[in-house]
Amino acid sequence: SISTLTDSFADFFCEQGLDVVATVGQSMGGRMVLELARRGVGGDTVALDPGGFWSDRELFVFGATLRPSIALVRALRGWLPSLLGSPVGRTLLLAQLSARPWALSPGTVLPDVRGLADAPATGAALDALTKGPKQQGARAGTVPGRVTIGWGRRDLVTVPRQAARARELFPDAVLHWFERCGHFPQWDAPRKATRLILDSTN
Numbered sequence: 001s002i003s004t005l006t007d008s009f010a011d012f013f014c015e016q017g018l019d020v021v022a023t024v025g026q027s028m029g030g031r032m033v034l035e036l037a038r039r040g041v042g043g044d045t046v047a048l049d050p051g052g053f054w055s056d057r058e059l060f061v062f063g064a065t066l067r068p069s070i071a072l073v074r075a076l077r078g079w080l081p082s083l084l085g086s087p088v089g090r091t092l093l094l095a096q097l098s099a100r101p102w103a104l105s106p107g108t109v110l111p112d113v114r115g116l117a118d119a120p121a122t123g124a125a126l127d128a129l130t131k132g133p134k135q136q137g138a139r140a141g142t143v144p145g146r147v148t149i150g151w152g153r154r155d156l157v158t159v160p161r162q163a164a165r166a167r168e169l170f171p172d173a174v175l176h177w178f179e180r181c182g183h184f185p186q187w188d189a190p191r192k193a194t195r196l197i198l199d200s201t202n
Helices: 002-016 028-038 056-073 077-085 087-094 106-118 123-132 162-169 190-200
Strands: 023-026 045-048 148-153 173-179
Touching: 002 028, 002 123, 023 028, 028 045, 028 123, 028 148, 045 190, 056 077, 056 106, 056 123, 077 087, 077 106, 087 106, 148 162, 148 190, 162 173, 173 190
Parallel strands: 023 045, 045 148, 148 173
Antiparallel strands: none
16 A cells, blocks of 8 residues: 555665655655655655545546556567657557657656566556545645645646645645646656756755
8 A cells, every 4th residue: 555655665764864865756656755744754855746636536537547558568568669669659658648758768768668567566556546545635834844746737647637636735835837748757857857856855
């Protein structure tokens, strides 16, 4: 579950003396760093397109579309280098994740897509997102550092209207929009994502 994964990170930070370390996460990782901040763990927090802020209908659509996409990627595992080497192939496979999949570098996306196909816990992680509780919030003044939430204007996985729910639940957070950007700012706007992280953490 998201809670037990976050428990593991919180325990690791404590054991390593990293109680006030800055944390950065994307998608499910973005949700986890927000959960760490909610618990008072870590320092500054940057969450990029975090999960956990869906409506019930949005959550159903998320699960109903992403599960077949992951199954397709796994079925095409051996052909991924060829498919992702083509602008047409990237567009067909990555349209849900990127605002401009045809423009992405094959070397950028292939390791991520292979990881999605190969990771043994992908199904369990998806279950944790779709069947577990939604993200809880943190009252104003209770997070340990600055909280910054970045969101792609063209995100089709965690759709942009969810940003308002995230801000409502984390009133101390600063919301940053990535224009012409899908679910992965590190794909569609890598320089801007890097700049946001560096400017928002100590």
